[in-house]
Amino acid sequence: MVWIYKPNKEKLTVGENTRISYVVIEINGQGAAMAGTNLLTLLDDITTLLDDIATMSKVATKKTAGVLGDDLALNAQQVTGVTADRELPVVWAVAKGSFINKAILVPAALLISVWLPWLITPLLMIGGLFLCFEGAEKIIEKLFDHTKAEDESVIEHQDLQEYEKQKVKGAIRTDFILSAEIIVITLGTVAGATLVNQALVLTVIAIIMTIGVYGLVAGIVKLDDAGLYLLQKAQQTGGKFKQLLGTFLVAAAPQLMRFLAFAGTVAMFLVGGGILVHGIPVLHHAQQGASEFALTYLGKTGEVVTPILFDGLLGVAAGSVVVLVVELWHKVRQ
Numbered sequence: 001m002v003w004i005y006k007p008n009k010e011k012l013t014v015g016e017n018t019r020i021s022y023v024v025i026e027i028n029g030q031g032a033a034m035a036g037t038n039l040l041t042l043l044d045d046i047t048t049l050l051d052d053i054a055t056m057s058k059v060a061t062k063k064t065a066g067v068l069g070d071d072l073a074l075n076a077q078q079v080t081g082v083t084a085d086r087e088l089p090v091v092w093a094v095a096k097g098s099f100i101n102k103a104i105l106v107p108a109a110l111l112i113s114v115w116l117p118w119l120i121t122p123l124l125m126i127g128g129l130f131l132c133f134e135g136a137e138k139i140i141e142k143l144f145d146h147t148k149a150e151d152e153s154v155i156e157h158q159d160l161q162e163y164e165k166q167k168v169k170g171a172i173r174t175d176f177i178l179s180a181e182i183i184v185i186t187l188g189t190v191a192g193a194t195l196v197n198q199a200l201v202l203t204v205i206a207i208i209m210t211i212g213v214y215g216l217v218a219g220i221v222k223l224d225d226a227g228l229y230l231l232q233k234a235q236q237t238g239g240k241f242k243q244l245l246g247t248f249l250v251a252a253a254p255q256l257m258r259f260l261a262f263a264g265t266v267a268m269f270l271v272g273g274g275i276l277v278h279g280i281p282v283l284h285h286a287q288q289g290a291s292e293f294a295l296t297y298l299g300k301t302g303e304v305v306t307p308i309l310f311d312g313l314l315g316v317a318a319g320s321v322v323v324l325v326v327e328l329w330h331k332v333r334q
Helices: 014-063 065-078 083-113 115-142 152-155 160-189 196-222 225-238 242-281 279-333
Strands: none
Touching: 083 115, 083 160, 083 196, 115 152, 115 160, 115 279, 160 196, 160 225, 160 242, 196 225, 225 242, 242 279
16 A cells, blocks of 8 residues: 655645555455455355255155144134135134244244253143044044034024134134144254254245145135036036036035045044154153064054054043043033
8 A cells, every 4th residue: 555645745746646546446446346255255145044944944844744734634624614605714814823823833932942942842742632632522522412413503593703713713723733843843853053044944834834734725625616617617618528527526525525524633633642652752662662563563564554553542542531631620610
């Protein structure tokens, strides 16, 4: 760098001006180069971060895919019994509740993982027991509660808005537990990452899962309407394929909803039992022992099927015990 200081001269010579201009240009050029380098470094860091998030999100999505299927079945079941014109509003109401659930769960999971990591497993156990309880309660009501069959007029004349609110409330409550499991599984997948990466991956998974589940639920509950639309078009244009497809959709929609109602109840036991198995070491070892026994005598098929049966039967047993305890508690209070 060149410094020129002439206090007794009003003007600098041409050569001195040239030297000063060169120094100023050189300094400005170095500043621009440094700024450009910093910008490229920042972009490279952002690209690396996004790549890490995409990779971790892909792994987390694979691990939570099973819960996604259970979530789909349970939430499709929740809209059964709602009038056709209210199906999509109900799905939308539950979807908004699901977003709120995840907006609560993602920060809570991050805080718990930092300050109270030991609390994650007990909370999951409570959620698993609750799912088992809901499944057992549904079965007991179908087997022993005949009040609905005896008095359908009460259902016909009850407040439909209140009925819809109860449906939405029950669906959001169930979604909260399944969302909690999705968040915890995802958190376990990215446990070694930085807190920022964990937060970003959890947010991405929460958004993808919510849009995916409730988009599919909305499509499922509107299958019959799509079938009727195709039949109307077939009558106008005479299209044979549209008529066949429309007839199939109209006939298949109620059967699919019944299947999803059944699958939703089964999913409660499988998910709830699975949470208990993975959270209680004794049960986990028992499941592994049963799987090894099945592998020895039944081969690969037995090894695959046994954990599912173990989780389901455990879920039924745990749910039945909780229902019994709750009923006894109600009677004691009365």
